[in-house]
Amino acid sequence: MTDVILRTEGMSKSFGAVMASEDVSLDLRAGEIHAIIGPNGAGKSTLIGQICGAIEPDRGRVVLNGADVTELPVHARAQLGLARTFQISTLAMEDSVLEHVLLGVLSTDQPRLGLWRGAKSYRSAEDRARTVLERVGLSAVASRRVAKLSHAQRRQLDVAIALTLRPKALVMDEPMAGLGTDGSRMMTELLGRLRQEAPILLVEHDMDAVFALADRISVLVYGKIIASGSVDQIRSNADVREAYLGDLL
Numbered sequence: 001m002t003d004v005i006l007r008t009e010g011m012s013k014s015f016g017a018v019m020a021s022e023d024v025s026l027d028l029r030a031g032e033i034h035a036i037i038g039p040n041g042a043g044k045s046t047l048i049g050q051i052c053g054a055i056e057p058d059r060g061r062v063v064l065n066g067a068d069v070t071e072l073p074v075h076a077r078a079q080l081g082l083a084r085t086f087q088i089s090t091l092a093m094e095d096s097v098l099e100h101v102l103l104g105v106l107s108t109d110q111p112r113l114g115l116w117r118g119a120k121s122y123r124s125a126e127d128r129a130r131t132v133l134e135r136v137g138l139s140a141v142a143s144r145r146v147a148k149l150s151h152a153q154r155r156q157l158d159v160a161i162a163l164t165l166r167p168k169a170l171v172m173d174e175p176m177a178g179l180g181t182d183g184s185r186m187m188t189e190l191l192g193r194l195r196q197e198a199p200i201l202l203v204e205h206d207m208d209a210v211f212a213l214a215d216r217i218s219v220l221v222y223g224k225i226i227a228s229g230s231v232d233q234i235r236s237n238a239d240v241r242e243a244y245l246g247d248l249l
C-alpha cells in the first residue's frame with residue numbers, strides 16, 4: 001500500500017461569497033514531490049494555511065501520519081513534523097546563518113535534551129545544525145550574517161530551518177520566487193534531493209521547476225482541484241491548458 005504521510009479530506013473554506021477551497025482532497029506520499037499549481041487567486045495559499053494550521057477550515061480534515069491534526073495549532077503540527085517554508089522569508093538580518101539553524105535545532109530537540117542543557121548537549125545541537133547547513137549547501141557561509149546573504153542563500157536558509165524540525169512532510173510556498181536561473185537550478189537540485197528525507201507539497205508558479213521536480217501535480221482553479229496526475233498527464237490535459245497552462249507552455 002502507498003505510504004500516505006499527509007492528506008486533506010474535503011477541505012472547504014469560503015471568505016464571504018468566495019469559495020477559496022471547495023472540497024479539496026489530496027495526499028502526499030513518502031518520497032514524492034506533489035506540486036499544487038493554479039492561477040492567481042485559485043486558493044493555493046488558503047489551502048496551505050489550512051494544512052499548516054494558520055487558517056481554520058469550514059469543513060474537512062487534515063491527517064498527518066494517520067493522526068487527525070485538524071484541531072491542532074500551527075506549532076503543535078510543526079512539532080509533529082509538518083514543516084513549512086514561506087513565500088516571503090522571515091529571517092532576522094543581524095543574526096548569523098548558524099544562529100538561525102541552531103535556534104531551530106534547540107527548539108526542536110529541547111524536549112529530548114531535558115532541562116539540563118550543558119556544554120555537551122549544546123555541542124551536539126551545533127553538530128546537528130552544521131549537518132543541516134551542509135545538506136542545503138550553506139556550510140561555507142555558516143558565520144555570515146543574513147543581511148550579507150544573496151537572495152538564493154536566504155531561501156536555502158529557509159529550507160535549512162524547516163529541516164531542523166526533522167520534518168515528516170515539507171510544505172513549500174513558492175521556493176523559487178525571486179530566484180534567477182542559477183538560483184532556480186540550485187533550488188531544484190536541492191528539493192530533488194530532499195524528497196527522500198521528507199515528501200514535499202510544493203506550491204509553485206515556476207513551471208520549469210514544477211515539471212522537472214513533480215512526481216504528481218494537482219491543479220487548483222477557483223478553489224477546486226480540476227485535475228491530478230503525472231507531469232505528462234497534466235501537460236496534455238485540455239481543461240488544464242485552458243484554465244492555466246495555455247499561456248505557460
Ligand SMILES: Nc1ncnc2c1ncn2[C@@H]1O[C@H](COP(=O)(O)OP(=O)(O)OP(=O)(O)O)[C@@H](O)[C@H]1O
Pocket residue numbers: 015018019020038039040041042043044045046047
Ligand atoms: N483573508 C481573506 N479574506 C477574504 N478573501 C480572501 C482571504 N484570503 C484569500 N481570499 C480570497 O480567496 C481566494 C483564494 O486566495 P489565495 O490567496 O488562497 O489564492 P492563491 O492561489 O494563493 O493566489 P496567488 O497565486 O496569487 O498567491 C482569492 O479570491 C482571494 O481573494
